[in-house]
Amino acid sequence: MEQTQSRHGQNLTSVCEWMTDCRYEGIHAFRITVNRSRWGCYDLLLVLVAILCYSVWDSFAGTFPFLVFATSLVFWIKRNRVEQEAVVVMPNLGIQLETVYCSKKVDRRFVSLDRILAPVINEAVTPVTCYFYLALILQDEKDMLLAFENLRPPLKMLSCIWRSIHEALGTETCKILPPRSDSAEECEKKDSGCATTFKLKLDGSRTFKGNAKFRM
Template sequence: MAEALAIAVGKYTYVHEVGKGPPEAIDAHHIVVRRSREKGFNLCLFTLLLFAYPTFLLFRQGKLDTLHIWSLFIMTLLMRLFLKKPVKKESILILPAFGVQLETQYGRYLLLLCRVRQFVPISRILKPVLTECVTPITCYWSLSLIIRGEEELMLVFKELRPPVKMLAPIWKALCAAIECGECTETIT
């Protein structure tokens, strides 16, 4: 990739990479989650201490009672919650002649990585849409694709909720790639 533009807002960093060459070049947009190493280390240490104390009490007394069983059960749930696969990055690669590739990169604290990719041909995409999602607790923006033959919208960023400031340039790039005339509205 030749040029890169980066914008950081809150816990997200938006990186836009444009390749060299003709207008059909790959246009890559990445949303990266910024996390500190100290937070991950403190989280693992906290979980380890919470798990070690009930185990120590269990082996010290040599008997199994209800308190120990519940504390082990709760510690197991906490460890599972804290050590789940966090999302490191979500990307969209726009290939105007071919389609769009959506990619989610997961990472664990033990340096294991997992990537999930999905390709959507350009002929199946009817229109990209920016929608405002309202729940009883929060309100956020999402970028979706209207797919030919599908009843539901396809979310571009399935795990992350980046701000509209990061979604607007991606939406414009998608509109330009699929050449829909109705996508010329401005986002403020």
């Protein structure tokens, strides 16, 4: 895959990487990738739980059985853990969603342009949290197709991807309009984490200003 332009930012829990204007298997496309960082809160919690379990287990079964159990459990968790998610937008063709696992297994799903009714940003509520997600409304399908289902990038990133997809696919804008303060031509946000700005221009020449960091 030939890559012409790339920008990325990272923090404690995630790395959000944008690779745009690239050749994807001979097709002009642009790709948006979200990576999981090496160390996150979940890894730290896993270590704490392991230490706690060990202190309890050691008094009953000894060290060796615990190490076997812990190693196999961590291996199983890591295997099924999502390492990277990507959206590959191919103008006039469609969108491909990719999920890369730690085991290097890759799931790909291509959706042709004629089946996409609209990309939408929606809110999900779980018993413990709520977050924004990007989804595609597909023709003749009851369920929406979720992008970045596991890594949940922040709204500031999702809104830019949403506009990029609209522009790239040439679809009509939805009934939900962007905030009045933003122009339709560019998406400009300030990140609370590093106080730097990034710009994503939607006129074909996607340029970035500063170091784009996204918190997840």
